[in-house]
Amino acid sequence: MDEKGRSFKNNNNMEDEMDLKRGPWTAEEDFKLANHIATHGEGRWNSLSRCAGLQRTGKSCRLRWLNYLRPDVRRGNITLEEQLLILELHSRWGNRWSKIAQYLPGRTDNEIKNYWRTRVQKHAKQLKCDVNSQQFKDTMKYIWMPRLVERIQSASVSTTTSSCITTSNNQSMTYDHNSMGQQLGVVNSNDYITPENSSLTVSPVSDLTEYHSAPKPNPEYYSGQVGDSYYPDQNLVGPEMLPDNYFDYSGLLGEDLTATHESNLDWFENIDGVGSSSSDSLWNIGEKDEDFWFLQQQEQFNNYDNF
DNA sequence: AACGGAACCAACCGCCATCTG
DNA sequence: GCAGATGGCGGTTGGTTCCGT
Numbered sequence: 001m002d003e004k005g006r007s008f009k010n011n012n013n014m015e016d017e018m019d020l021k022r023g024p025w026t027a028e029e030d031f032k033l034a035n036h037i038a039t040h041g042e043g044r045w046n047s048l049s050r051c052a053g054l055q056r057t058g059k060s061c062r063l064r065w066l067n068y069l070r071p072d073v074r075r076g077n078i079t080l081e082e083q084l085l086i087l088e089l090h091s092r093w094g095n096r097w098s099k100i101a102q103y104l105p106g107r108t109d110n111e112i113k114n115y116w117r118t119r120v121q122k123h124a125k126q127l128k129c130d131v132n133s134q135q136f137k138d139t140m141k142y143i144w145m146p147r148l149v150e151r152i153q154s155a156s157v158s159t160t161t162s163s164c165i166t167t168s169n170n171q172s173m174t175y176d177h178n179s180m181g182q183q184l185g186v187v188n189s190n191d192y193i194t195p196e197n198s199s200l201t202v203s204p205v206s207d208l209t210e211y212h213s214a215p216k217p218n219p220e221y222y223s224g225q226v227g228d229s230y231y232p233d234q235n236l237v238g239p240e241m242l243p244d245n246y247f248d249y250s251g252l253l254g255e256d257l258t259a260t261h262e263s264n265l266d267w268f269e270n271i272d273g274v275g276s277s278s279s280d281s282l283w284n285i286g287e288k289d290e291d292f293w294f295l296q297q298q299e300q301f302n303n304y305d306n307f
Numbered sequence: 308a309a310c311g312g313a314a315c316c317a318a319c320c321g322c323c324a325t326c327t328g
Numbered sequence: 329g330c331a332g333a334t335g336g337c338g339g340t341t342g343g344t345t346c347c348g349t
Contacts, residue, residue: 024317024343046334062335063318098337113338114316122314 021055025064029054033061034069067108074106078115080155084148086112087120087140 021029036052042065045058054061067073078086082104089100095116097109104112123144124131 022319044334057319058334059320059336060318067317095338109337110317117339118315 020057022060025068029056030064030069033064037065037069067110072106073108078107078111078119080148080152082107083115083119084145084152086115087145087148090116090120091137091140 025033032052032054036048040048040051042048042062045062047058049056049058049061052061056064085103086100089103093099095113097113097116101107101109101112121131123139124133124136129135
């Protein structure tokens with residue numbers, strides 16, 4: 001039997017014959033799958049499906065487990081910190097969802113992909129520009145991402161001025177939320193940010209143009225040393241290969257992106273003291289305002305001669 | 308309250324890479 | 329080296345929920 005969906009699509013008789021089930025999973029199926037994996041482990045999904053008494057393809061079982069049933073799957077709204085990370089990592093790697101998901105503990109590639117297609121592409125649509133266009137990338141870099149940083153700051157400052165995080169070495173350390181904005185040069189959201197006056201230290205390494213083979217960014221736009229940190233991506237093969245100067249989150253996250261998933265999760269859970277609830281609610285409350293603000297800023301941004 | 312459009316998200320599809328015999 | 333099986337990934341779809349009118 002062909003495990004690729006094509007066979008099912010092209011041969012309905014076979015599908016009928018095998019009596020394979022499609023569509024939403026039932027609680028009973030979930031239980032069977034989770035129970036079987038708990039006992040026998042995962043892998044060999046086709047035989048697993050049969051042994052567990054499921055009328056599902058192996059691929060379907062795998063997907064259900066990875067995206068939904070796995071105990072470490074993190075559910076709920078994408079937090080501000082996660083949004084920032086997604087924007088940054090996507091600017092670097094493009095639609096490499098599984099790779100991006102490696103840096104968001106508990107988040108699946110599917111979830112990140114959905115977030116991108118709904119939230120991010122929605123903004124691009126509103127701006128009437130392509131999500132891969134230079135205009136949109138610049139908007140993300142100069143408006144959206146600093147805005148996110150600031151909102152993270154605001155949320156943090158309103159609760160506590162410092163947090164405890166766990167490093168990859170399982171050592172506790174504190175970081176100062178007030179330094180986050182400084183890390184990205186964000187002073188005040190009311191300050192209109194332009195390429196000319198921006199002191200953003202969004203690393204040129206993270207430049208949104210890089211992944212899509214656009215020309216090098218205008219050095220005027222950066223306060224840092226462009227030539228020093230602008231380099232091609234192809235040598236980076238995984239999380240462990242991230243350069244130290246890659247989008248300087250050291251002040252933001254209190255550690256670099258080479259930290260373990262577990263320590264990242266610790267940070268996400270500690271940033272607002274009570275899990276992600278604060279930042280989640282912040283996002284929920286501010287979402288409409290965010291859209292309005294976003295469009296407003298973009299409008300001003302577009303009026304600049306150099307853009 | 309009813310309706311329609313937008314947004315969300317779980318699940319599927321199709322392709323490719325790797326594994327295994 | 330080859331063919332089939334399996335796993336993984338990005339793109340897409342369609343059902344459900346949300347929200348404005």
